[in-house]
Amino acid sequence: MTSTVRLTVGQAVVRFLAAQWTERDGERQKLFAGCFGIFGHGNVAGIGQALLQNELSATGDDRLPYVLARNEQAMVHTAVGYARQKDRLQTWACTASVGPGSTNMLTGAALATINRIPVLLLPSGTFATRVSGPVLQELEQPYAGDLTVNDAFRPLSRYFDRVNRPEQLPSALLNAMRVLTDPAETGAVTLALPQDVQAEAFDWPAKLFAPRTWRISRAQADPADIAVAAEVIRSAMRPMVVAGGGVHYSEAEEALLAFCEHTGIPVGETQAGKGSLPHGHPQELGAVGSTGTTAANAVAAEADVVIGVGTRWSDFTTASRTVFQDSGVRFVNVNVARFDAAKHAGLEVVGDARATLTALTEALDGYAVDDAYRERQQTLWRAWDEQVEAAYHPSVEVTDALADGLLTQGQVLGAVNELSDPRDVVLCAAGSMPGDLHKLWRARDRKAYHVEYGYSCMGYEIPASIGIRLADESRDVFAMVGDGGYLMMPTELVTAVQERVKVIVVLVQNYGFHSIGSLSESLGSQRFGTRYRARGEDGRLDGDLITIDLAANARSLGAHVIEVHSASELEQAIKDAKAAPADGGPVVIHVETDPFVFAPDNGAWWDVPVSEVSAIDSTQHAYADYLEHKQAQRPFLAPADGDAS
Numbered sequence: 001m002t003s004t005v006r007l008t009v010g011q012a013v014v015r016f017l018a019a020q021w022t023e024r025d026g027e028r029q030k031l032f033a034g035c036f037g038i039f040g041h042g043n044v045a046g047i048g049q050a051l052l053q054n055e056l057s058a059t060g061d062d063r064l065p066y067v068l069a070r071n072e073q074a075m076v077h078t079a080v081g082y083a084r085q086k087d088r089l090q091t092w093a094c095t096a097s098v099g100p101g102s103t104n105m106l107t108g109a110a111l112a113t114i115n116r117i118p119v120l121l122l123p124s125g126t127f128a129t130r131v132s133g134p135v136l137q138e139l140e141q142p143y144a145g146d147l148t149v150n151d152a153f154r155p156l157s158r159y160f161d162r163v164n165r166p167e168q169l170p171s172a173l174l175n176a177m178r179v180l181t182d183p184a185e186t187g188a189v190t191l192a193l194p195q196d197v198q199a200e201a202f203d204w205p206a207k208l209f210a211p212r213t214w215r216i217s218r219a220q221a222d223p224a225d226i227a228v229a230a231e232v233i234r235s236a237m238r239p240m241v242v243a244g245g246g247v248h249y250s251e252a253e254e255a256l257l258a259f260c261e262h263t264g265i266p267v268g269e270t271q272a273g274k275g276s277l278p279h280g281h282p283q284e285l286g287a288v289g290s291t292g293t294t295a296a297n298a299v300a301a302e303a304d305v306v307i308g309v310g311t312r313w314s315d316f317t318t319a320s321r322t323v324f325q326d327s328g329v330r331f332v333n334v335n336v337a338r339f340d341a342a343k344h345a346g347l348e349v350v351g352d353a354r355a356t357l358t359a360l361t362e363a364l365d366g367y368a369v370d371d372a373y374r375e376r377q378q379t380l381w382r383a384w385d386e387q388v389e390a391a392y393h394p395s396v397e398v399t400d401a402l403a404d405g406l407l408t409q410g411q412v413l414g415a416v417n418e419l420s421d422p423r424d425v426v427l428c429a430a431g432s433m434p435g436d437l438h439k440l441w442r443a444r445d446r447k448a449y450h451v452e453y454g455y456s457c458m459g460y461e462i463p464a465s466i467g468i469r470l471a472d473e474s475r476d477v478f479a480m481v482g483d484g485g486y487l488m489m490p491t492e493l494v495t496a497v498q499e500r501v502k503v504i505v506v507l508v509q510n511y512g513f514h515s516i517g518s519l520s521e522s523l524g525s526q527r528f529g530t531r532y533r534a535r536g537e538d539g540r541l542d543g544d545l546i547t548i549d550l551a552a553n554a555r556s557l558g559a560h561v562i563e564v565h566s567a568s569e570l571e572q573a574i575k576d577a578k579a580a581p582a583d584g585g586p587v588v589i590h591v592e593t594d595p596f597v598f599a600p601d602n603g604a605w606w607d608v609p610v611s612e613v614s615a616i617d618s619t620q621h622a623y624a625d626y627l628e629h630k631q632a633q634r635p636f637l638a639p640a641d642g643d644a645s
């Protein structure tokens with residue numbers, strides 16, 4: 001007879017999750033570090049009771065620690081920050097109550113799926129039996145009796161299931177783990193759990209709870225594809241690599257280094273791929289695309305073969321398809337997901353980045369770019385690096401022109417870069433800083449740069465910094481957050497206090513949305529509605545600055561706050577923050593900047609449509625400008641293995 005265990009669905013979920021492991025390259029680790037949650041009806045009794053029972057009685061590897069968050073969107077961000085830092089080998093589950101608690105996780109789900117980061121979401125549902133419906137927070141639709149708000153997770157999840165009967169749970173759980181641990185499929189995985197089902201008991205086969213190891217294998221590309229790819233690369237005069245997040249997730253940095261050193265091919269980096277080559281490497285081109293360096297973009301403009309490694313080719317990477325200007329440019333795409341490998345009519349080399357780069361290096365034996373190409377790339381890079389130096393240390397003319405107590409954003413980024421340890425992590429997500437960081441940050445370690453630019457979600461910064469620090473306590477984490485981003489999601493400072501997690505938040509106050517203000521201006525919309533100003537006498541939002549005290553706000557949430565008003569105070573603050581106790585909770589450095597000192601220009605574009613007709617002069621001018629930029633847009637349709645001419 002099969003041995004069985006009688007547990008509720010909630011208890012079975014918790015017990016199962018605690019028993020899951022991943023293994024790659026012979027290293028084994030727990031898949032779930034724990035479960036974040038906020039309780040309400042729906043999960044307070046079901047999953048909540050199960051987590052309590054686990055906390056009270058489970059020991060060692062059977063534990064699934066519970067952490068109370070402050071906002072459900074934020075707890076998904078924390079899980080994403082953790083999973084990305086762990087190269088997608090480990091993550092967290094997130095439990096939320098019926099209705100708003102669950103739908104608050106939707107933004108987090110989209111962010112995880114877009115960035116290809118595994119998180120397990122457990123939204124609670126209204127009664128599967130419907131006996132007492134409509135219950136509090138239940139959505140009713142006259143046209144569909146089986147619909148719930150949790151159906152909104154379907155388009156945002158890589159796997160979705162609703163467990164309406166206990167018998168459905170085993171296959172739902174196994175499928176959820178399959179997708180979470182598949183590098184080509186991974187993202188948000190959602191198991192919706194109706195509140196009555198969570199509390200229902202069932203006799204489960206004991207084998208369901210046996211420790212289970214999900215092997216994350218390194219998919220090998222087809223040797224025939226490697227051979228064609230090598231042939232295409234050998235035919236190139238001006239090849240370049242574009243390194244994406246897949247380089248990091250596959251731990252392919254050394255394989256990339258070997259590939260570049262054997263071939264002399266230079267490397268541009270996407271936001272997720274930054275740090276693929278350490279700063280200072282002779283083949284470094286830095287950021288490529290809309291927020292790219294002049295070096296990477298000049299090389300890209302003439303590249304005849306572009307080797308994308310682990311990139312999903314976002315518009316920022318290609319400067320909306322304008323950065324690669326060679327009329328016959330061809331793409332060779334190394335990617336574990338065929339979906340991404342096929343982009344831009346690329347030659348699909350479907351496989352793990354590390355394994356594939358190693359195979360390609362062998363297949364390219366004897367091939368190298370010529371010396372003139374190497375020299376050109378290095379000259380371009382040196383010219384850019386001088387601009388970075390000038391942004392980090394602006395001239396007296398620039399600093400003297402600043403109002404009292406203000407710094408430039410470049411100065412702030414430079415100080416954090418120079419005073420942090422090479423292994424410390426810098427983190428950002430939205431506003432003007434991601435672009436400036438992409439251009440200016442000197443990434444000195446493979447896991448030291450974490451800009452979320454798939455969803456570029458304001459409010460990601462503080463919760464994700466907690467996840468990163470939980471993932472690796474040997475690194476300090478610097479969360480760079482604008483005043484707009486801070487106001488979206490300061491709440492998790494309280495969670496950092498609760499868990500005594502040391503994160504260093506650099507809060508850059510510039511009174512509004514500087515990034516969108518600049519964008520608005522360039523599109524002829526005159527910075528409309530982007531400044532934090534009171535409503536003026538003319539009825540418009542152009543009155544006095546709203547001088548709210550964000551430093552006091554952070555202090556009230558339990559953070560240790562340091563306010564700085566000069567470059568030397570900023571230096572001291574960074575040193576003090578680094579010296580703060582490792583388990584002392586969050587430190588916030590509050591600094592005001594002058595947003596009108598910009599990072600060095602790269603002349604690159606980003607396609608944001610301008611109104612075709614308008615009654616405003618500035619919009620009409622912007623539209624003429626827009627049409628001109630559109631001319632440079634390329635379709636990228638050349639067959640990758642075809643004739644280059």
Ligand SMILES: Cc1ncc(C[n+]2csc(CCOP(=O)(O)OP(=O)(O)O)c2C)c(N)n1
Nearest residue numbers: 430431432458482483484485512513514515
């Ligand atoms: C959740 C969310 N809402 C809106 C946006 C659009 N958006 C991008 S940047 C930005 C302004 C960010 O302001 P702040 O954090 O102060 O940074 P700054 O632009 O001033 O550097 C906005 C509204 C977004 N990215 N995320």
Ligand SMILES: [Mg+2]
Nearest residue numbers: 482483484512
């Ligand atoms: Mg701002």
